[in-house]
Amino acid sequence: MKPITRKEEIIRTAAKLFKDKGYSAVTMRDLATSMGIKASSLYNHINSKQDILKAIIISLAEEFTAGMKLIQSSNDSCMSKLKAIIELHVRISSENIYGMASLNNDWMHLEDQLEYYLKLRQGYEDDFLKIIENGKSNAEIKAANPEIIMFSMLTTLRSLYLWIPKKEDLNAKDLAINLSEVLIHGINK
Amino acid sequence: MKPITRKEEIIRTAAKLFKDKGYSAVTMRDLATSMGIKASSLYNHINSKQDILKAIIISLAEEFTAGMKLIQSSNDSCMSKLKAIIELHVRISSENIYGMASLNNDWMHLEDQLEYYLKLRQGYEDDFLKIIENGKSNAEIKAANPEIIMFSMLTTLRSLYLWIPKKEDLNAKDLAINLSEVLIHGINK
DNA sequence: GTCTATAACACGATAGAC
DNA sequence: GTCTATCGTGTTATAGAC
Numbered sequence: 001m002k003p004i005t006r007k008e009e010i011i012r013t014a015a016k017l018f019k020d021k022g023y024s025a026v027t028m029r030d031l032a033t034s035m036g037i038k039a040s041s042l043y044n045h046i047n048s049k050q051d052i053l054k055a056i057i058i059s060l061a062e063e064f065t066a067g068m069k070l071i072q073s074s075n076d077s078c079m080s081k082l083k084a085i086i087e088l089h090v091r092i093s094s095e096n097i098y099g100m101a102s103l104n105n106d107w108m109h110l111e112d113q114l115e116y117y118l119k120l121r122q123g124y125e126d127d128f129l130k131i132i133e134n135g136k137s138n139a140e141i142k143a144a145n146p147e148i149i150m151f152s153m154l155t156t157l158r159s160l161y162l163w164i165p166k167k168e169d170l171n172a173k174d175l176a177i178n179l180s181e182v183l184i185h186g187i188n189k
Numbered sequence: 190m191k192p193i194t195r196k197e198e199i200i201r202t203a204a205k206l207f208k209d210k211g212y213s214a215v216t217m218r219d220l221a222t223s224m225g226i227k228a229s230s231l232y233n234h235i236n237s238k239q240d241i242l243k244a245i246i247i248s249l250a251e252e253f254t255a256g257m258k259l260i261q262s263s264n265d266s267c268m269s270k271l272k273a274i275i276e277l278h279v280r281i282s283s284e285n286i287y288g289m290a291s292l293n294n295d296w297m298h299l300e301d302q303l304e305y306y307l308k309l310r311q312g313y314e315d316d317f318l319k320i321i322e323n324g325k326s327n328a329e330i331k332a333a334n335p336e337i338i339m340f341s342m343l344t345t346l347r348s349l350y351l352w353i354p355k356k357e358d359l360n361a362k363d364l365a366i367n368l369s370e371v372l373i374h375g376i377n378k
Numbered sequence: 379g380t381c382t383a384t385a386a387c388a389c390g391a392t393a394g395a396c
Numbered sequence: 397g398t399c400t401a402t403c404g405t406g407t408t409a410t411a412g413a414c
Contacts, residue, residue, distance in 0.1 A: 006379080022213055027406080027408085028407080028409080029408095037380065038382085040380080040383090040410080045379090048409080049408070049409090079377065108209065109210075140377065142370075142378045144370055145367050147356065148364075151348075152368070152372060155344050155347075155352075156340070156345055158348075159347075159348075175337075178333060178334050178337045179337060181333055182341050184376055185377055186372070186376075187338050187372070187373055216388075216389065217390060226397085230398045230399070232391065232392075233397060234397090238390065
């Protein structure tokens with residue numbers, strides 16, 4: 001199978017540390033200590049601290065964009081698309097708890113790739129909003145402000161990485177179902 | 190009236206910078222430059238960088254706790270209490286856009302006061318959850334997982350500081366009304 | 379692949395002049 | 397209240413031995 005390279009191991013360990021303290025507060029010495037080696041040894045596997053951040057964030061951002069493009073191009077109803085978006089977030093977040101923290105909180109520390117990241121994120125939000133606006137036109141969705149709907153859904157989905165580890169008894173499928181119910185149908189009886 | 194002291198001016202400026210780059214990535218030199226003075230001059234008004242963070246976060250955390258205690262002690266229905274919580278977040282977030290960023294993202298960099306902050310936050314979440322569980326018992330709220338309901342509402346409310354500045358046309362009252370509709374009644378028609 | 383040693387610089391904070 | 401100068405330490409990253 002695919003062997004875990006030392007580089008991948010460093011990136012995973014870094015993601016864990018970034019989740020707790022943020023990119024800026026984690027030093028290469030912290031990372032090296034977590035790996036059980038000296039800081040200078042890290043540079044045989046990675047080029048810079050910045051490269052680690054890039055590897056964590058860009059791959060995740062591209063995964064979300066690819067998922068959204070797939071959902072967008074389907075012929076499903078608006079409601080089905082929204083449920084698919086929820087499943088997309090639950091799935092990627094479950095598989096990348098640590099990386100999601102960097103994606104949410106440390107993207108501003110990207111240097112070369114900041115512009116590219118912002119383009120991906122803006123595109124994602126544009127696509128999300130279009131789905132909601134279509135649902136409003138179709139009368140699938142109520143006449144509330146589409147931006148408030150997207151804001152509410154997206155911030156909940158973006159914070160999943162914080163809550164999934166606390167609720168390990170809830171599997172991805174059940175979480176997605178429960179979340180769809182709450183986000184789409186509300187909470188009142 | 191209350192004059193804005195130099196110390197308060199420094200804390201406000203710091204909060205703005207912390208929102209963009211996070212506590213760890215903002216240097217005292219950055220802060221001084223933003224104030225139009227030298228870094229050493231800051232220390233005539235504040236004791237340390239840490240004291241600035243403390244001033245921003247603890248006052249906000251205590252404001253939320255006080256608001257929650259007031260809501261909790263009322264005799265209103267669960268739904269009314271939830272609407273009051275939404276109004277609480279919209280109000281405090283509108284008045285402290287920059288500080289809310291630190292409250293959400295930089296609390297882990299508190300030193301002496303970290304434990305106290307965590308106690309306040311845990312208490313807030315416990316009170317929030319109790320209101321939802323009572324609503325479920327009263328059949329005001331549907332039989333969904335109360336923790337998922339709280340998670341969804343709270344993450345949306347905690348992210349308000351990011352969205353309020355983008356929607357300056359929407360006043361606090363309208364935002365709270367729209368948000369209540371979406372969070373409580375859902376989005377489907 | 380890891381080490382020791384170190385370069386080159388940035389950090390928070392202080393001392394003391396004005 | 398702000399300045400210049402500086403201390404002591406921490407930072408990313410490199411050089412070269414093993």
